[in-house]
Amino acid sequence: xxxxxxxxxxxxxxxxxxxxxxxxxxxxxxxxxxxxxxxxxxxxxxxxxxxxxxxxxxxxxxxxxxxxxxxxxxxxxxxxxxxxxxxxxxxxxxxxxxxxxxxxxxxxxxxxxxxxx
Amino acid sequence: xxxxxxxxxxxxxxxxxxxxxxxxxxxxxxxxxxxxxxxxxxxxxxxxxxxxxxxxxxxxxxxxxxxxxxxxxxxxxxxxxxxxxxxxxxxxxxxxxxxxxxxxxxxxxxxxx
Numbered sequence: 001x002x003x004x005x006x007x008x009x010x011x012x013x014x015x016x017x018x019x020x021x022x023x024x025x026x027x028x029x030x031x032x033x034x035x036x037x038x039x040x041x042x043x044x045x046x047x048x049x050x051x052x053x054x055x056x057x058x059x060x061x062x063x064x065x066x067x068x069x070x071x072x073x074x075x076x077x078x079x080x081x082x083x084x085x086x087x088x089x090x091x092x093x094x095x096x097x098x099x100x101x102x103x104x105x106x107x108x109x110x111x112x113x114x115x116x117x
Numbered sequence: 118x119x120x121x122x123x124x125x126x127x128x129x130x131x132x133x134x135x136x137x138x139x140x141x142x143x144x145x146x147x148x149x150x151x152x153x154x155x156x157x158x159x160x161x162x163x164x165x166x167x168x169x170x171x172x173x174x175x176x177x178x179x180x181x182x183x184x185x186x187x188x189x190x191x192x193x194x195x196x197x198x199x200x201x202x203x204x205x206x207x208x209x210x211x212x213x214x215x216x217x218x219x220x221x222x223x224x225x226x227x228x229x230x
Contacts, residue, residue, distance in 0.1 A: 004159075035219075037221070042223065043126075043206070043223045043224050043226070044221065044222070044223040044224070045208060045210075045221035045222075045223075045224070046221075047218070047219065047220070047221075050218075091160065093160075104150060104162040104165055104173065104176075105150075105152075105160075105162065105210075105219065106162070107152075107159050107160035107161075108159065109158065109159050110159075
């Protein structure tokens with residue numbers, strides 16, 4: 001079963017508008033972390049935002065915010081005031097507990113965002 | 118600080134040949150991960166090093182893949198012999214033992230023809 005689901009293969013948004021990228025996840029563990037990464041055409045994976053399962057408030061980082069709805073198991077990324085440079089592939093990922101030290105991430109299939117001038 | 122460095126950035130090889138990918142993590146990061154994205158599918162975990170030891174190699178697809186991390190510094194991922202289905206982008210990431218932030222490299226795009 002898919003652990004991370006991103007249902008939007010592609011999204012378009014007008015410059016300066018806000019856009020929401022969907023992400024739902026599946027885990028039975030109460031302790032987990034959710035990440036969003038951006039991959040521009042240059043290829044590097046850029047960390048955007050993190051939400052821990054026990055965090056009381058939704059994470060925010062500048063123009064990025066995470067709409068965390070724990071009961072619905074969703075962790076949507078909201079980008080406010082879109083810029084042309086936001087055009088990229090966006091990946092949602094989850095880290096679940098595992099024995100040992102820092103854990104691996106499970107990724108969704110990604111959403112290709114295109115910002116229109 | 119320097120980021121995670123991967124090279125080559127691109128590699129095109131023929132089926133049956135050998136390719137070695139290299140990853141230099143951020144200095145001081147004990148944890149090093151390899152991931153790959155094949156044919157536009159999800160990014161999949163391959164393996165995890167803690168220093169020079171393999172912590173988890175459950176994602177390695179088969180014994181044609183060999184990863185090493187000599188001395189707990191840089192890591193190599195060798196594919197021998199390469200098959201067509203190995204084509205994709207191979208990412209490396211590192212993190213410090215004490216926190217859970219991951220830094221990814223720019224990836225190596227491998228094309229097997």
